[in-house]
Amino acid sequence: MNIKSLCVMLVTGMVCLPLMGFGDEFADLKQKAEQGDAAAQYNLGRVYYKGNGVSQDYKNAVKWYRLAAEQGEAKAQYNLGVCYDNGEGVPQDYKEAVKWYRLAAEQGEAKAQYSLGVCYYFRVEPQDNQESMRWLRLAADQGYVHAQQLLGDCYFNGSDYVEAVKWYRIAADQGDAEAQYSLGFCYYEGKGVPQDYVEAVKWFRLAVEKGYAGAQYYLGVCYYEGKGVPQDYVEAVKWFRLAAEQGHILAQNYLHACYAEGNGVPQDYVQAYAWLAVVNEGQRNVHYLPNNILTNMTPAQIEEGQRLSREYAEKYIK
Numbered sequence: 001m002n003i004k005s006l007c008v009m010l011v012t013g014m015v016c017l018p019l020m021g022f023g024d025e026f027a028d029l030k031q032k033a034e035q036g037d038a039a040a041q042y043n044l045g046r047v048y049y050k051g052n053g054v055s056q057d058y059k060n061a062v063k064w065y066r067l068a069a070e071q072g073e074a075k076a077q078y079n080l081g082v083c084y085d086n087g088e089g090v091p092q093d094y095k096e097a098v099k100w101y102r103l104a105a106e107q108g109e110a111k112a113q114y115s116l117g118v119c120y121y122f123r124v125e126p127q128d129n130q131e132s133m134r135w136l137r138l139a140a141d142q143g144y145v146h147a148q149q150l151l152g153d154c155y156f157n158g159s160d161y162v163e164a165v166k167w168y169r170i171a172a173d174q175g176d177a178e179a180q181y182s183l184g185f186c187y188y189e190g191k192g193v194p195q196d197y198v199e200a201v202k203w204f205r206l207a208v209e210k211g212y213a214g215a216q217y218y219l220g221v222c223y224y225e226g227k228g229v230p231q232d233y234v235e236a237v238k239w240f241r242l243a244a245e246q247g248h249i250l251a252q253n254y255l256h257a258c259y260a261e262g263n264g265v266p267q268d269y270v271q272a273y274a275w276l277a278v279v280n281e282g283q284r285n286v287h288y289l290p291n292n293i294l295t296n297m298t299p300a301q302i303e304e305g306q307r308l309s310r311e312y313a314e315k316y317i318k
Contacts, residue, residue, distance in 0.1 A: 026053065033064060041068035042076040049079070049088075058089030069100060077104035078112040085115065085123075094123045105135060113139035114147040121154070129154065145171045149179040156182070161192030172203065177210035181218070188218060188227075197228030208239070216243035217251040224254065224263075233264030244275070247318030253279045260293060269297045273305030278312045 026047070032040035045064035048057045062083050068076035081100035084093045098119050104112035117136035120128045133154050139147035152167035165186050171179030184203030187196045201222050207215030220239035223232045237258050243251035256275035259268045272293055297305065 033067070036067075036071075038068045038071040038073040038076070041065075041071075042073050042079070045076060045079065049083075058083065060089075062089035069103070072103075072107075074104045074107040074109045074112070077101075077107075078109050078115070081112065081115060085119070094119060098124060105138070108142075110139045110142040110144040110147070113142075114144050114150070117147065117150065121150070129158075140167065140170075143174075145174045145176045145179070148174075149176050149182070152179060152182060156186075156191070161186065163192075165192035172206070175206075175210075177207045177212040177215070180204075180207040180210075181212050181215040184215060184218065188222075197222060199228075201228035208242075211242075211246075213243045213246035213248045213251070216240075216246070217248050217254075220251060220254060233258065235264075237264035245316055247282075247316050249279055249282050252282070252316065269293055270301050270305045270308065273297065273302065274308035274312055277305065277309035278316060281309070281313050282317045 029040055029044055029047070033044040041064045045061045045068065046052070047054060048064065049061035050056070062080065065076045065080040065083065069080045077100045081097045081104065083089050084097035084100065086092065090096075098116065101112045101116040101119065105116045113135045117132045117134075117139065120132035120135065133151065136147045136151040136154065140151050148167050148171035152164045152171065155161070155167065156164035165183065168179045168183040168186065172183045180203045184200045184207065186192050187200035187203065189195065193199075201219065204215040204219040204222070208219055216239045220236045220243065222228050223236035223239065225231065229235075237255065240251045240255045240258065244255045252275050256272050256279060258264050259275065260272035261267065265271075276293070294302070
């Protein structure tokens with residue numbers, strides 16, 4: 001075994017350091033950074049930000065990112081923007097994040113262009129969709145998959161479904177789960193493409209392989225209603241449960257209905273009660289439960305349903 005691959009665990013902070021090599025490399029990197037080398041300053045910031053061989057230290061990361069960013073280092077400008085965006089090492093400040101993202105974005109940094117688009121779409125007031133889409137498109141044209149997916153959302157929310165489908169497909173073909181789900185939804189609803197449940201199921205399946213809750217829910221709906229696949233309540237319950245356990249309220253509601261009606265599972269009013277109580281609590285409507293469940297339950301079953309609902313709420317309300 002190469003001795004450089006061996007690590008010792010330091011008692012303070014349980015930091016893992018190589019036995020040989022890192023100290024010399026770190027000292028050399030720090031010396032170059034202190035001498036004003038922008039690339040070294042950026043890389044030193046990354047070391048502190050990630051905690052690679054040293055204790056994670058966002059304030060030190062910000063210090064070195066800033067020195068490099070002020071010299072025009074695009075990656076440092078982007079990473080400094082991230083620190084302001086997330087409030088890491090500095091107070092959270094979206095305006096300052098936008099400032100540094102913009103400097104990096106103007107140098108063609110795709111991640112910064114995407115992040116700037118996100119800020120204009122979600123963060124800054126007033127929201128500026130046109131500016132958001134301008135930066136998202138620049139990142140999308142560079143092949144940045146998250147920008148392609150969000151650009152699809154922008155077009156979808158603006159009711160340009162054909163253009164939305166275009167960008168969803170580009171991102172979905174690169175394996176982006178959210179885009180795969182969104183493309184499946186477009187086929188399910190017939191938005192921007194002819195309605196095609198079989199094609200919808202195809203894209204939902206790709207997204208559920210990555211654990212995407214929305215796709216799990218819709219795949220459950222397809223099995224429940226027999227759209228694009230043979231009707232199969234057992235398979236529907238499988239996918240509703242996976243989505244429900246990720247906090248998907250609509251899936252939780254379907255799961256309650258399956259237990260109440262005995263579709264895909266043995267009829268079980270205790271489980272039906274528990275899942276519907278989770279839905280109601282998630283919607284802040286904790287007092288509503290349908291009489292057709294309560295009237296079929298004994299006091300002991302209601303008590304067990306309440307216990308289960310508390311357990312499920314703690315686990316599955318996101």
